[in-house]
Amino acid sequence: MIRNLWAPTDVADYLGVPVGTVYQWRTRGGGPPGRRVGKHVRYKPDDVEAWFDELAEGVI
Structure with a gap:
């Protein structure tokens, strides 16, 4: 069974960082791998983990 995909806000909540940080990671080429679904970015929980x-x- 596939778990639900996460939005950037879900990733931020999981990692305990501001959602802006998740967006910065994406634009700078870092952070967990995300995929576009239409106009939205979604993350697989397993990829984030x-x-x-x-x-x-100590690195993020």
């Missing part, structure tokens, strides 16, 4: 797990400790 994998991205977070790959970060060096």
Whole structure:
């Protein structure tokens, strides 16, 4: 079963950062991988968790 996709606000809530930070990561080429669905950006929760797990400790 596929889990629901996350909006940038969901990613921000999960990571405990402002939603503006998620948008900055995307425009600067960093952050978790997102995909466009029409005019919206959506994130797979597994991709966000994998991205977070790959970060060096204390780095965001």
